[in-house]
Structures are given as structure tokens and as C-alpha cells.
Amino acid sequence: MRNDERQIQDEDLMDVAHDHEQAHRLRKALKVLADNPNVGGPLQEMAKEVLSGRLGMKEAIQTPGYMDALGDRLTQIRQAAENQTTAEREESRAKFAEWQKKQEEEEDRERAERDGPSLDLVTGPRRGGRGHR
Template sequence: MSNEREIRDEDLMDVAQDPEQAHRLRKALKVLADNPKVGGKLQEMAQEVLAGRIGMKEAIQTPGYMDAIGDRLGEMRRAAENQTMAEREESRTKFAAWQQEQETKEAEERAERDGPSLNIVTGSRRGGGRSHRG
């Protein structure tokens, strides 16, 4: 995918409810596409969507891709069901810390994306550099 065009957040607005959701979806697809532990159809789907070869709406209507998502969710459910109470509590604690970290990163990204348009510095509004006392 290195020499291919990658979709932008806006390209996911056909399935996202707002620009922020589109941004989070693109980031999630990026994680799936770049993580070698994902593999298989799920990783393929993410790579295809990010490259723009298939739309997200089409991807979620493709049986092979939906089966891969279902299989992964099933694995996650089984793993959660097999956890001890101590493991569940540890997972909750780790998730809370991870979630806080993600919220902080998203706030920083949002400020970076939105910031420049709010802090535009322009030259003097007075023409010719003359003083108003002139």
C-alpha cells in the first residue's frame, strides 16, 4: 500500500454519522491493516478499503468480510467468557487507562487539525505600514 493512494476521513462519510466518527473509523482500519497479528480476510478488508479499491459500505455487505468480523468478535467473546474475575478487573483497569490515552490523543489530534484555522496570523490591516497617528 505504500505507493497507493489512501482514503481520507471524508471518504468514509457514506457510513459515518459525522466527521469525527469517520476519522475514528479510518484510524481503526489503519490499525487492522497494519497489524500483522490481524491477518486473513479482516486485514485484507481494511487494506482494500484504505486503498479505495472497495467502499466501506460494500465491504460490510461482502459475506467473506462479514464472516471475518463475526469470527473475530466470537473469539473476543469466548476470551472474555473464559477470564477469571481477577483477569476481568485487570482488563477493565487496562482498558480505562487505554481509553484515557486514546481520548487524550484524539483531543490533541483534533486541536492540531482545527487549531491552525483558528489561529491564523495575518499582517497589519493598515495599508503601507503607516502609523495611525501619521
């Protein structure tokens, strides 16, 4: 995706998302697909097309080539998981738990930034109150 190209916003995904939070997560997932060189092929193309606004998410879902690519990718992931040893499975679970914690922290931070200033503002000492004599 070129830097000068328009990028959709979370609101642009509300035709397929149930709420703003889901739209935000969907846009982030599309960005990961678009930016990850390991994705490639029709799946990455679809993500870039949706993010640029050239293709709506609803149309992408209805495009057989894109959904076939998603199904193929999910099959590859499932097969890789089935072929893991117990040690590899435990390592994957630990890595996923760590990744999930980071994602939740990032989403909390982004949500706080989106929702505006916090009510827990830190204030300095009051002026005009009792002072030293």
C-alpha cells in the same frame, strides 16, 4: 499496504459515517486492523482494500466473507472474555481504562490540530508600554 499506495481520507468514509468524527474513528480503526499482524486473514484484507480506496466501506459491509470474518473475530473475543478469571477481568478493565484515556488524549490532540490554531495563544510582553526608568 505499500507506502506509495493512495490512502483514503476521513471524507471518503462519509457515505457510511454519521459525522466527520465518526469517519475519523472508523479510518483509525481500519488502520489498526490493516497494520496489526495478529489480525490477518479476510479482516485485514478488507481493511487494506478500504484504506487503499480499492473497495468502498459500504461494499465491504455488504461482502459476506468480510462480515463473516468480523463476526468470527467478535465471537473469539467474547469467548475469551467469558473464560477470564476475576483477576484477569480486573487487569483487562484497568488496561482498557488506561488505553481509553490515551486514545481520548490523542483524539483531543488530533482534533485540536485539525481545527487549527488555538485562541489561547501565548504572547510575550507588550512593547511600547511602560518601561523601566
